[in-house]
Amino acid sequence: MLSSNPYPELVKRFANQQVVTIATGATCAYLGDERNLREFLVADEVARWLRRAGHTVIFYLIDDSLDPLNFRQLRVAVNKDEKLIEQYKNWCGKPISQLPDPWGCHESYAAHFEEELLNRLHRLDCHPTLVTTAKLYERGVYTPYIRLVLTRYDEIFEFLRTNFEGYKPEKLLWPLCPHCLYIHETDIKKIDKGLVDIHCHSCEQHSSVTFEELQCKLNWKLDCAVRWAYFKIDAEPFSKSYLEPQTGSFAVAQALSREYFGGHKVLPIQYGLVNMEKKFSNTLLASLPGSVLRSLLVDRPATDFKLTRDLLVTAASRYTVMPGLSYLDFIKQLLPMWLLTPQSLTREQRDLLSHGIAFGRHFLDWEAHLPLPTRESIEVEQPAVLSLVHTLLGRVIRLRENSELTSEQFQQSLSGLIDCLGSHKGPTLHRLRILVGQEQGLPAGRFLFLLPLEYLRLLEYMVHLYLQSVGETVSIQEEDPSALSIVSGATQMRAIA
Numbered sequence: 205m206l207s208s209n210p211y212p213e214l215v216k217r218f219a220n221q222q223v224v225t226i227a228t229g230a231t232c233a234y235l236g237d238e239r240n241l242r243e244f245l246v247a248d249e250v251a252r253w254l255r256r257a258g259h260t261v262i263f264y265l266i267d268d269s270l271d272p273l274n275f276r277q278l279r280v281a282v283n284k285d286e287k288l289i290e291q292y293k294n295w296c297g298k299p300i301s302q303l304p305d306p307w308g309c310h311e312s313y314a315a316h317f318e319e320e321l322l323n324r325l326h327r328l329d330c331h332p333t334l335v336t337t338a339k340l341y342e343r344g345v346y347t348p349y350i351r352l353v354l355t356r357y358d359e360i361f362e363f364l365r366t367n368f369e370g371y372k373p374e375k376l377l378w379p380l381c382p383h384c385l386y387i388h389e390t391d392i393k394k395i396d397k398g399l400v401d402i403h404c405h406s407c408e409q410h411s412s413v414t415f416e417e418l419q420c421k422l423n424w425k426l427d428c429a430v431r432w433a434y435f436k437i438d439a440e441p442f443s444k445s446y447l448e449p450q451t452g453s454f455a456v457a458q459a460l461s462r463e464y465f466g467g468h469k470v471l472p473i474q475y476g477l478v479n480m481e482k483k484f485s486n487t488l489l490a491s492l493p494g495s496v497l498r499s500l501l502v503d504r505p506a507t508d509f510k511l512t513r514d515l516l517v518t519a520a521s522r523y524t525v526m527p528g529l530s531y532l533d534f535i536k537q538l539l540p541m542w543l544l545t546p547q548s549l550t551r552e553q554r555d556l557l558s559h560g561i562a563f564g565r566h567f568l569d570w571e572a573h574l575p576l577p578t579r580e581s582i583e584v585e586q587p588a589v590l591s592l593v594h595t596l597l598g599r600v601i602r603l604r605e606n607s608e609l610t611s612e613q614f615q616q617s618l619s620g621l622i623d624c625l626g627s628h629k630g631p632t633l634h635r636l637r638i639l640v641g642q643e644q645g646l647p648a649g650r651f652l653f654l655l656p657l658e659y660l661r662l663l664e665y666m667v668h669l670y671l672q673s674v675g676e677t678v679s680i681q682e683e684d685p686s687a688l689s690i691v692s693g694a695t696q697m698r699a700i701a
């Protein structure tokens with residue numbers, strides 16, 4: 205049984221092995237949605253734990269690029285575009301590595317989606333090494349293994365029949381028809397004296413090819429056993445159904461590996477299934493920072509779960525994106541401030557900003573907006589309070605202009621300034637909060653430190669203009685270096701009261 209955090213246990217299994225090879229598999233016929241990412245991220249997480257423990261880890265992503273394209277995959281790949289489906293439907297049944305790239309930017313259909321998948325994984329900080337099986341076949345890597353399967357074809361069938369009751373594969377390998385180049389409807393009729401007789405139901409032609417000429421793809425379980433042997437794979441993630449002990453793919457592949465391919469030992473890493481409401485499909489990547497999506501998928505890898513809005517909002521409130529700030533609080537409190545000065549954000553901050561905007565839209569029914577103070581929110585306040593707000597803003601701006609100031613130093617200076625407000629502290633901060641749209645948000649010391657300086661200057665200017673327009677003396681100028689400026693504002697307040 206795997207515990208909820210199986211990673212330390214997995215690391216222990218390799219305690220005496222320096223180099224560990226982990227593999228994951230895919231058929232890069234389309235990109236799919238976020239659920240497909242779990243397998244890769246779980247494998248990557250194991251790789252990270254091992255690397256942290258000092259191991260050298262090789263991490264492969266193996267694309268079964270000799271798999272034939274099927275109609276369902278094509279539909280997803282072209283985004284259900286009827287015109288494209290019509291245009292490419294005759295491709296179904298040919299290996300994806302032998303089809304052209306519909307968008308013309310890669311050497312093949314498979315290469316296109318291989319790169320799209322890798323790009324997606326890179327954005328989640330997962331960097332496997334791509335292996336595309338068609339190239340392995342092309343380079344003859346599989347030749348000895350295929351020869352073995354061809355020469356012992358009946359024996360392997362018999363082995364499977366006796367050891368795995370109920371598992372009867374249709375065939376051990378799929379030959380490529382040399383006439384029409386389809387692979388999905390070919391049968392092996394006879395294997396004799398180095399020749400393979402093939403019948404293709406697609407073009408209804410017979411062919412007889414030598415072992416050397418034969419282009420084919422192994423049954424997936426045999427293929428698994430072959431790659432374990434060739435790449436010396438030590439661990440590979442599998443979902444529960446593959447790990448079914450009687451006739452699950454893993455058990456079958458393991459037996460084939462032991463019997464025919466040297467029996468390289470592989471540790472299965474079990475991962476649970478992710479269910480998702482259809483409407484959320486393909487919104488998660490845009491809405492969650494990589495680290496958050498990653499945690500969601502890898503933290504309890506063996507658990508099945510359903511991605512619902514509630515679960516995502518809870519996750520957003522749990523994962524911190526910067527010290528002391530959860531993703532959800534970031535979205536509601538800091539994000540609107542960042543909207544004001546996108547040009548001053550770092551690349552990481554811009555990423556976080558765009559994720560937050562998407563999260564608000566998809567899961568909170570909330571559109572990010574600029575919290576610019578309205579004239580009304582200024583007008584309703586007493587000029588004396590506004591005068592204090594103005595003075596406080598001026599002091600804060602001057603503090604903030606010192607870019608060396610740490611958050612702690614800023615808080616310290618600010619609490620000195622706020623203390624000077626005395627009994628006017630409440631109304632002044634209340635109005636300030638309303639003006640910057642932080643009625644129930646972050647502590648004042650935090651938002652005044654985080655708000656873009658340009659924004660604070662703009663706000664100060666607006667209040668200044670208003671005070672001038674109502675004939676209120678703006679007694680304290682920004683240039684005034686005296687810390688007493690706040691106190692003199694307060695004196696004014698007392699005079700009014």
Ligand SMILES: [Zn+2]
Nearest residue numbers: 305309310316
């Ligand atoms: Zn392309």
Ligand SMILES: [Zn+2]
Nearest residue numbers: 381384404407
């Ligand atoms: Zn054919």
